[in-house]
Amino acid sequence: MNTQIARLYQIAQKPQRLIIGLMSGTSLDGLDVALCQFTGSGIDAKTELLAFDTISYTDDIKQTIRTVFSQKQVDLEMLTLLNPWIGKLHASMILKCLQKWKYTSTEIDLIASHGQTIYHAPQSLHKHPDFPNATLQIGDGDHIAVQTGIITLSDFRQKHIAAGGEGAPLAVYGDYILFSQKGEDRIMLNIGGIANFTFLSGDLDATKMFSTDVGPGNTLIDAFSRLHYNHPFDENGAIAASGIVHQSLLTTLLNHPFFQAGFPKTTGPELFSQSYVHQAQQQSQTENISSQDLIATLTRFSAEGIAQAVKRNNLSEKAVVYMSGGGMHNPVLVKHLHQLLPDNVLKTTADLQILPDAKEAVLFAILANETVAGGLVNFGNRPGIPNVTMGKISFPN
Numbered sequence: 092m093n094t095q096i097a098r099l100y101q102i103a104q105k106p107q108r109l110i111i112g113l114m115s116g117t118s119l120d121g122l123d124v125a126l127c128q129f130t131g132s133g134i135d136a137k138t139e140l141l142a143f144d145t146i147s148y149t150d151d152i153k154q155t156i157r158t159v160f161s162q163k164q165v166d167l168e169m170l171t172l173l174n175p176w177i178g179k180l181h182a183s184m185i186l187k188c189l190q191k192w193k194y195t196s197t198e199i200d201l202i203a204s205h206g207q208t209i210y211h212a213p214q215s216l217h218k219h220p221d222f223p224n225a226t227l228q229i230g231d232g233d234h235i236a237v238q239t240g241i242i243t244l245s246d247f248r249q250k251h252i253a254a255g256g257e258g259a260p261l262a263v264y265g266d267y268i269l270f271s272q273k274g275e276d277r278i279m280l281n282i283g284g285i286a287n288f289t290f291l292s293g294d295l296d297a298t299k300m301f302s303t304d305v306g307p308g309n310t311l312i313d314a315f316s317r318l319h320y321n322h323p324f325d326e327n328g329a330i331a332a333s334g335i336v337h338q339s340l341l342t343t344l345l346n347h348p349f350f351q352a353g354f355p356k357t358t359g360p361e362l363f364s365q366s367y368v369h370q371a372q373q374q375s376q377t378e379n380i381s382s383q384d385l386i387a388t389l390t391r392f393s394a395e396g397i398a399q400a401v402k403r404n405n406l407s408e409k410a411v412v413y414m415s416g417g418g419m420h421n422p423v424l425v426k427h428l429h430q431l432l433p434d435n436v437l438k439t440t441a442d443l444q445i446l447p448d449a450k451e452a453v454l455f456a457i458l459a460n461e462t463v464a465g466g467l468v469n470f471g472n473r474p475g476i477p478n479v480t481m482g483k484i485s486f487p488n
């Protein structure tokens with residue numbers, strides 16, 4: 092038998108596994124690296140976050156990725172070069188973390204690598220009737236496996252699409268295992284570049300659980316902070332706090348079929364882009380508003396999109412909302428959410444012992460744990476939530 096297959100077989104049978112989960116999201120701020128210990132698998136798995144770091148991308152790295160990120164037309168050579176380059180970059184970041192945390196590669200069972208999303212093209216966005224849902228994450232897993240010496244699972248979204256999903260969001264698979272709790276309806280709200288939530292039913296019926304994107308989280312706030320202030324984001328909502336919300340622009344921004352579409356659904360910065368905002372400004376004749384007012388309005392827009400989706404979910408009037416992701420550090424955004432969702436208790440995943448900034452990286456570690464050692468959770472026969480395990484396996488040699 093191939094020794095790597097024997098090693099994988101042995102990892103699958105261990106009572107406990109150490110798995111590094113990686114997430115590099117649409118904000119392009121850095122690589123989230125979460126070292127998780129799993130005891131068991133499936134709904135009974137126990138997860139402990141042993142260590143976590145975000146390794147920030149330098150401006151050069153961000154600029155290089157932005158040459159292809161969410162662009163309809165790219166330099167194909169550059170895209171090809173970036174695939175191994177990001178794999179190697181992520182591998183070197185993992186090795187730095189291991190050194191800092193005082194672990195050796197041989198102690199780690201698996202890496203779960205999300206990769207870098209470059210382009211997200213569900214049918215609802217690309218609108219080509221002859222082509223399937225599609226999404227592209229790069230940073231090839233073979234490079235991570237070879238450079239770290241650790242068996243690596245990567246490219247999780249393709250199986251989801253192959254089995255009938257849109258490739259995102261995948262959060263429900265991990266949120267269900269990690270956070271579902273008898274007696275409490277929960278909404279696990281992640282405010283990243285794009286905001287999404289998972290609904291977890293307090294009766295633990297997996298066939299009621301789902302996750303869905305709900306609209307922009309930070310992506311537009313970040314884009315216009317970069318454009319007008321040369322700053323990657325609106326730190327602590329300071330810019331938004333100094334502006335006012337323009338209702339006519341807000342109404343126009345919210346007037347897109349995405350917001351009316353049923354759950355689950357997915358989107359990306361390919362739709363919620365600078366040109367989306369410029370068009371809305373033209374339509375609402377608000378091209379001349381100040382950049383503070385624009386960012387104030389975009390912050391309210393994110394909050395309205397999230398709140399409308401939470402309220403539209405009839406199952407969840409009494410659901411407790413648990414926030415995660417970078418947007419929960421923006422106090423203006425969070426204040427809007429409190430105002431727009433007065434009937435929901437708002438907490439964070441820290442209340443459930445998972446560091447909010449680490450949550451998405453932990454979710455990918457759970458996906459890898461399930462693929463190697465778990466079974467299938469049955470979410471029922473529902474469109475968009477296929478009952479599959481995910482991730483391609485790369486051996487170090």
Ligand SMILES: Nc1ncnc2c1ncn2[C@@H]1O[C@H](COP(=O)(O)OP(=O)(O)OP(=O)(O)O)[C@@H](O)[C@H]1O
Nearest residue numbers: 116117118283284285309324326327416417420421
């Ligand atoms: N102190 C802060 N004040 C305001 N915004 C903040 C703060 N800290 C983080 N953010 C926001 O959070 C973003 C990073 O969030 P996060 O890392 O969750 O995104 P991501 O994982 O890239 O996104 P996605 O989930 O869409 O893939 C930053 O770009 C910024 O907009």
Ligand SMILES: CC(=O)N[C@H]1[C@@H]2OC[C@@H](O2)[C@@H](O)[C@@H]1O[C@H](C)C(=O)O
Nearest residue numbers: 208211259260261262283285287451
């Ligand atoms: C294509 C892609 O990378 N989508 C991300 C992004 O970031 C948030 C939102 O958009 C979500 O759909 C997804 O990530 C999370 C982890 C998910 O799949 O659940």
